[in-house]
Amino acid sequence: MSAAAELTAAWTDRFGDDVTTEETAGGLSVGVPADRWVEALTFARDDLACAFFDWLTGVDELGEGFAVVVHVYSLERRHHLLVRTRVPRDAPSLPTAIGVYRGAAWHERETAEMFGVVFEGHPNLVPLLLPDGFEGHPLRKDFVLAARVAKPWPGAKEPGESGHGAPSRRRVRPPGVPDEGPWAEAAERRRAAGRPPRERGPDA
Numbered sequence: 001m002s003a004a005a006e007l008t009a010a011w012t013d014r015f016g017d018d019v020t021t022e023e024t025a026g027g028l029s030v031g032v033p034a035d036r037w038v039e040a041l042t043f044a045r046d047d048l049a050c051a052f053f054d055w056l057t058g059v060d061e062l063g064e065g066f067a068v069v070v071h072v073y074s075l076e077r078r079h080h081l082l083v084r085t086r087v088p089r090d091a092p093s094l095p096t097a098i099g100v101y102r103g104a105a106w107h108e109r110e111t112a113e114m115f116g117v118v119f120e121g122h123p124n125l126v127p128l129l130l131p132d133g134f135e136g137h138p139l140r141k142d143f144v145l146a147a148r149v150a151k152p153w154p155g156a157k158e159p160g161e162s163g164h165g166a167p168s169r170r171r172v173r174p175p176g177v178p179d180e181g182p183w184a185e186a187a188e189r190r191r192a193a194g195r196p197p198r199e200r201g202p203d204a
Contacts, residue, residue, distance in 0.1 A: 003079050004028050007048065014043055027080030034085045034094055041070065041083060041100040049074040050081050056097065056107035058115035060141045065089045066115055070097065070104070087117060096122040114139035 004023040011019045011030055019040075020031040032040040044050040050072035059067040069084040087094055096119040097104040108119040109128040116137040119125060127134070136143050 003077070007079065007081070010048060011043075014047070015040070024080075024082070027082070029082040029084065031084050031086075034087055037068075037085050038095050038097060038100060040085075041072075041097050044072055044081055044083055045100055048079075048081065049076045050079075051075065053101035053103040056104050056111060058111040058117055058139070060115065060139065061086070062141055063089070066092050066117055068094055068111065068117060070101075072101070092117040093120055094118075095120050098122065113137065116140065 004027065007028045007030075008021045008023070011021055011028075015032065015036065018033055018036060022029045022031075030040070052073040052075055054071040054073060056068065056070045059069060061067055065086050065088045067084050067086050069082060072081050072083065073079070074081070085094065092115070094117060096108060098108070099121075105122065105124070106128070108122055109125060111117050112119060112122075112125050113127050113130060114137055130138070138145075
């Protein structure tokens with residue numbers, strides 16, 4: 001029996017029809033109801049030796065609510081485990097997991113800030129990344145980004161363009177053409193027309 005099959009059997013024996021499992025390339029993904037969230041994480045840690053907490057995050061599933069996903073790992077048995085649950089969109093709430101994995105504290109703060117999921121029992125569920133006064137949860141799919149004010153580019157796009165930017169570089173005359181006089185004007189006209197400048201004779 002493969003490691004994923006053994007894990008599946010263990011989850012089914014413990015949670016019965018309340019659990020769904022899916023084998024993935026890296027291990028097993030397990031879905032549990034929200035009211036058994038802490039129980040499921042405790043089972044993963046104590047019975048399946050998944051003592052290494054990696055991360056916790058949220059996923060906006062629109063009409064289905066928000067998924068909360070935890071990735072843990074067993075250093076002893078060398079298997080990965082994704083434990084996930086779903087909370088409703090109108091009242092997204094879960095009990096905190098920090099009593100099982102202390103490392104979840106930072107991740108729950110981030111998930112609360114970005115998705116609006118409340119982790120009941122978290123001792124310090126305050127904003128973590130966004131500036132003071134920021135309104136909304138930016139990783140929700142219905143979050144509307146504020147339109148940015150278009151500002152003109154402060155400098156010229158290319159050397160020699162508008163006079164509002166940096167000064168343009170001095171144009172170099174072709175060899176033998178003075179900076180002033182009729183030769184310079186004629187050379188400038190030929191250059192503008194895409195023709196090479198005429199060479200000046202030795203007696204010019």
